[in-house]
Amino acid sequence: MKCADITLLNEKETRAGFGEGVFEAGQENPNVVVLTADLAGSLKLGPFIKAFPERFIQCGIAEANMMGIAAGLTIGGKIPYTTTFANFSTGRVYDQIRQSIAYSDKNVKICASHAGLTLGEDGATHQILEDIGLMKMLPGMTVIVPCDFNQTKAATKAIASYEGPVYLRFGRPKWANFTKEDGSDFQIGKAQKLSDGKDVSIFACGHLVWKAVEAGKILEEKGYSVELINIHTIKPLDKDAVIASIQKTGCAVTAEEHNILGGLGDSIAQVAATNHPIPIEYIGTKDTFGESGKPVDLLKKYGLDTPDIVAAAEKAIARKKG
């Protein structure tokens, strides 16, 4: 299993995967209820609303209230999915999530679109790069960052039957879609190994998984053996998979569309530091806000592009030998 063998199916928005997934979740489970804060269109809720109008709750531009209503709906057995942009799903409503959802052990699914730099032109007010950290710090919160359309659809359906609060993070732009169409390669809490290798482990999540695939192909052409693992579930982290991989490769790169403070990289580093210390290089934003621009240009400017991952891997390998 090599990166060279991974093939692109098509390009689709991960948020569209959410829209299809939540419609199917609604078909499969009559307790699924969807709430939005005036972003039904952006979150692709059309099919759900058309099929299940009585199970759709428009909250207007009032995210704090939406989170509380979602908590209340669970009392009575509903499975509420809240939908808005990632920034308004987390930073804006942190205390509501903390007290009414996480501390209260409520079965709420917080579904967050337009995360990260790839939101693009709207700029830093909307490009949250701290949300994974905010959510993973909450006791009992599950944090899932699927990598493409198919996986977002699979995750959206899977969380309906997964008890407990979940943060599901996805994005805005069309992006490489390459995981299985039926979602059978996705399981909450189980890391997805995309290639076997012995020189370096690359742990990636979200949009950067495809960037890591591209980097892996280049590294393989250069003669390196790359182990690429998609950490779609950042919490609970599949520690066994992480430890097994770094014991074999001896060095790692983490790649995420998020601040390197508090994100996936920190989670991987903690497992490494306490189990099997190794050199690690971080791909992510370096304690900075984003800005307006095209997604591809932003990834390049902030050091989250394919060549950055290649360079980070070579540096990690060199540090291991040094």
Add this chain to the structure above:
Amino acid sequence: MASIQELQNIASQVRRDIVRMVHAVQSGHPGGSLGCADFLTALYFNKLRIKLPFSMDGTGEDLFFLSNGHISPVYYSVLARAGYFEISELATFRKINSRLQGHPTTHEHLPGVRIASGSLGQGLSVAIGAALAKKLNGDQHFVFSLHGDGELQEGQIWEAVMHAAHHKVDNLIATIDWNGQQIDGPTEEVMSLGNLAEKFKAFGWHVMEMEGNDMSAVVSGLDTATQAAGQGKPVCVLMKTGMGKGVDFMEGSHEWHGIAPNDAQLESALAQLEETLGDY
């Protein structure tokens, strides 16, 4: 159906529980707790159709949510006296390894509590969600909530007030503990609430006022509130109470919002409150 005298007896015992609990750990919030003792007694012993043992789901019963979680002493006392858990557990209030946390939580699995509260302004949204779940489930029971008047300064409350009217959440009865006091002083000095009745009406609620420290008025007021429900509008009960009601030196002042009586003050308070059901 309990008589007014029976309810007054329970409320007296609840007030004893409150001052004893707060005194025992020298922390907690006696003022608002005493002011709401009559309301919560009438609610749990005369109004709510509840099922025991407790289930989180709450289907087929009336629900109550305490949004101003700092008045946990009155809530815990009433829950214990209503049979949710042993009254002896009141002695663990605010101590380590207790289910009776400083502010109510579901996290320690205390029967009767369905949401954590303490950080203010969140309970009305939760109550709306529970009320909407009841509508989706075809459950004809009511959802009650209680809020401090100072708590209305939180913006989320008004998001929720707007939502409840827009979505015609008419199985919801939200009561405001209108004592005019908050930690830093009278609400009118800290942050004026304006004409609350007109504000709720303007948002599209059915609004009524109630004397919250007159047991007969509370009992009849709650009946009036449930009669007003189910007609397309959420119901707001503006409940006039006195902070610290029932203990003369605590009455009417914000000073007793969040401090505990000393030994002499406890003795003085208990002398004013008849032990009707036996102390815990």
